Amino acid sequence: MIAELGHVALACALVVALLQAVVPLWGAAKGDAALMAFARPAALVQFGAIAVAFGALTQAYLVSDFSLANVAANSHSAKPFIYKLSGVWGNHEGSMLLWVLILALFGAAVAAFGVNLPESLRARTLAVQGMIGVGFLAFVLFTSNPFERLIPPPLDGQGLNPLLQDIGLALHPPMLYLGYVGLSTTFSFAVAALLEGKVDPSWARWVRPWTLAAWTALTAGIVLGSGWAYYELGWGGWWFWDPVENASFMPWLAATALLHSAIVVEKRGALKSWTILLALVAFAFSLLGTFLVRSGVLTSVHAFAVDPERGLFILGLLAIAVGGSFVLYAWRAPTLEGGGMFRPVSREGALMLNNLLLSTAAATVLIGTLYPLALELVTDEKVSVGPPYFEATFVPLMIPLILALGVGPMLAWKRGDLTAALSRLWVAASLALALGLIVLYLWGAPVGAALGLGLAAWLAGAVLTEWAERVRLFRIPLAQSIDRARGLPRSSYGMTFAHLGLAVFIFGAVGETFFSREVVRYVVPGDRIEIADRTLIFKGVETREGPNYQIQAGVFELDNGDVLQPERRFYRAEGQQTTEAAIRPRPMGDLYVVLGEPAGDGRWTVRIYMKALAIWLWIGGALMVFGGLVSLADRRLRVGAPAVRRTPLPPATAAVGEAD
Amino acid sequence: MTRKNKRLVMIAGGLAFLGVAAALVLTAFEDSVVFFHSPSDLAEKPAAPDRRIRIGGLVEDGSVERGPADGEVRFRVTDGNATLPVRYVGLLPDLFREGQGIIAQGTLVGGTFQAEEVLAKHDENYMPREVAEALKKQGYWKKEGAKP
Incomplete structure (x- = not known):
């Protein structure tokens, strides 16, 4: 029953979003205050309805209602409470529901806190937010319905991938979504400004907190994901230049550029149309990321069974959002008045340099990410573009950025003195x-x-x-x-x-x-392992029981008497093995110990790293x-x-x- | 500075950066794009020894041997048609099994593939990519080109 309630609430949200997309826009065009005023309650109701739907799905996960196909496929009754909760978004359908929930949250926040906005700007912003809502609510309802029933219900669920049974799943996706769905707000503000035909310093001031909020959450989300990969995967890597990471990094680069160019609009009234463009591009990157991740285009590269229908749907949404907003931009941007003038050496100039470098960097990342897809489409040749490409393109662009970043804040607006700044x-x-x-x-x-x-x-x-x-x-x-x-x-x-x-x-x-060290050894109990002037003694392997898994724990004694216990876990419900590294973080470097597979004759494979300065990341x-x-x-x-x-x-x- | 001049400086600056970026991209592609080959492809036309490539296929049953060096693993990868011996030093991914599909990245030296990285195939459960970010690095990463 509760699941059906959730389903109905979601359908109601779609209807409200549809009205929110149309009525205020019409009102703004007619100058009708009553119609414009419709936007705020609509945004709040839409959020409320999606919250009900999300609550319904959460309830199904918490009570392990396996009559829902989504719960049966992704949960298990023996899972600890926290992973039942975070398991709600540990799958495609549930995470899309989180996506639209956060989208509606930002809409509701603009409605609730945007009291000082001019009426027509607020109405138009919320209408655009409503349009995005229509697209993605339809996507959830028609292609990815989390409330589908399974008859007859299975006795137990198939479980959640053990790598995801981690606190990282509770934190990383919601934070990341707050970031790149949050960029929808700046997008809506930018489209609304284009519709109004007016961008002024006060527009920049209204947009800035939303950009800042999205940027902050996106940064936190990326850092959390990177940290999760670092401790969970047992490889000690923190950034792999993988397409999925790039999908979150491109919006970050665009949002960072936007954050800085909006300052120029706010303080000096310059770079208006560029800032609008960045706001459009930042959200376009978010949508591109959603498309790459869920469409299955990466499926030709990665093995995830995805329905191609979903990919087409999101591609359609991407085309409408990007195409529509760029056409609007091409049409309206030339009418925006140019702002204050400045010399190349000035605060504005420095911020412009920042923007040039960041957007060029985003472009190189985009090319590296899409190139394998394009090549496979055209020539059927399968390639991968890995870290060497990004190290050769992205890193050189960051060097002038960092150099300029030191000087930029020391320059005066309008006309700066480079020599004076450098001498200080x-x-x-x-x-x-x-x-x-x-x-x-x-x-x-x-x-x-x-x-x-x-x-x-x-x-x-x-x-x-x-x-x-x-x-x-x-x-x-x-x-x-x-x-x-x-x-x-x-x-x-x-x-x-x-x-x-x-x-x-x-x-x-x-x-x-540059300074990390790594040792791979076959060891028997009693063996000594030396790495970067630390010594570890391998004492053997103990067997224990975890909440829903079996543990084999390697016991390593450190030279100062501390004991490190990396684990290998076997999850019965899912029939999968994972490794849990033991990490000893210190300012100069992390000692990172991984227990590998048995190597015969009572030997164990172990991999030990000294990850220099990793904690500073x-x-x-x-x-x-x-x-x-x-x-x-x-x-x-x-x-x-x-x-x-x-x-x-x-x-x-x-x-x-x-x-x- | 007049508005026209300012715009010129902006455009020139933008073009200069795009030029630099284009040059960087092209030189980087030259030596960092990694091509995928099946054991059959390599049997027909071996890759240059200094070229980093990816191979994929199934780990042949009974082919996994350990040692003699610390952390050294030897196995054969097959695509049903041709097999390729692989040597790897390091920890294998959790899902590495005989009979499982894997991907390896490295270089071909004297008929043996020296792997720098071994990735095992993930099960068929779909995960949203950002959630499953973890997965692919642990090695749940398969190219469709590897035909069992």
Whole structure:
């Protein structure tokens, strides 16, 4: 019964979304306030209906209702509670339901918090959001219905893939979806602005928190996924340049570019049509990712049984969204007024350089991701494009980006002084140079390592210098500096943290890439294994019982007496084997131990890594996310929050403050 | 600077980057695209020894041997038509079994495939890719070209 209720709720949501897509748009065209006002309750009701449907499916998972085909195929009564819950989105149908839930959540959020938006802009934005909802609700209902019944119901389910029975599944997909479905909001704002024919600094200010929220969630989602892969897969890798990872990385690159170009629109009224284009492209990348992941085009490369009908459906949605919005863009963008002028060397110029590099990088990733598909389509030749391609294209583009990133925030708007900015960065530059030279000559490390660590030091130094300049550290009495530091807007701290996070991330990435060590051995109990000046003694293998699996645990004693126990788990319900690495994270590197298969004669295969500086990858990622959150907490961005100023403003600017 | 000049600078800058990117992409494709071959393909026309390729097929029953070196595994991959000896040093994926379909990436040296990476086939359960992100790396990654 509850499942049918969920199904009906989903159908209701589709009808509401249809009305939400049409009525407010018509109202905005006619200038009819009553019709425009329909958008807000519609968005809220749509969200409510999908939430009911999602609740119904969750209930079916929690009580293990195997009369639902989806539950029977993807769950098992013996699974621990948390994996029954996260199992809701551990499959195609359920995760699509999560997708539309989050889509409606953003629509409802715009309706609830967008009180200060002009009526017609809000109506149009919500209408576009409704259109996307129509497309994807129809997709769920007609091709991927999670509420399909199975008659007769099986006694037990087929279980969930053991690799997914992990806390990573509870965190990574919802966060990732919040990110790239969140980009639908900026897309809707951009389409609405094109329909209005007006893009001004206030538009940029309204869009910015949504971009920032989506970017923050996307960053968190990618970092969580990367961390999950790192500890779960037993290979110790954290980024594989796999098509699926690229599918989430391209929207991230576009969203990062958008985040920066929107600043130029907000502060200077320039780069308007470029910013609109980026907003369209960022969501197009999200849709492309959804298509790649669910259509089965990758099925020719990866073995996942997918219904080709689904692929065609999403391809259709992609074509309508991208085609429609780009035609609208081509038609309306030329009418957008150009904004403030600036010299190439200026804050605007630096942000433009950032955009050029990021979008070029996104393009190279796109080419590398789609090339195998295109080649197979045209020549039937099967190829794969792996890390070497991306290392040869993406990485070189990041070098000028990092160099410029150090200088950009030091330049003034409109007309900057490069020499002055560089002369203030001498500490960062000498730090970078010194570190690079030490790595190269004292450690005898490869040039790439020296360059990478040098860049990380340059960026970290430049970010801290920029902050010190802002509070005039050591130039005015310390107490005054502290006062200034307190007075800095949160968005400025957000930038500092996010940029610092990038520096820390690069530090970890370069360290892990160039300084990691690896040993593969066949061992019998009592054997000693040495790696990067640590010694482990293999004591043997113990057998234990887990909640829904059998454990073989390898016992390794570390030289300081600590014990590491990597596991091999056998999941009975699913009949599958997994390996669980034992990881000892330390600032200088993670000790990462994997127990492999028995190798005959009582020997075991073991693989041990010293993953140099790996922990800094996650710290860097976390800092970026933290930066996003801090910036999001800026009062200026909280729609409806009255502007609070520390000092009384002269009347002319006070008006601007209120417009926030 | 006039608006026209600004636009020119923007366009020139954009084109310059696209040029650099295009050059990077083309040189990178030159030596990083990895072609897939079945054992039969290789029996007909062996690949150059310095070229990284992918092979795929079933692990022949009773062909898996370990050693003599630490972590060394030898087995044969067959596509029903031709077989190819494979040598690999490292941990095999959890789903590696005799009779299972696998993919390996590496180079062909003197008739033996020196694998750098071995990936085993995943079961038929569909998972959304972002959720199953984990799966393919563990080795649930199969090219359709490998015909059993």
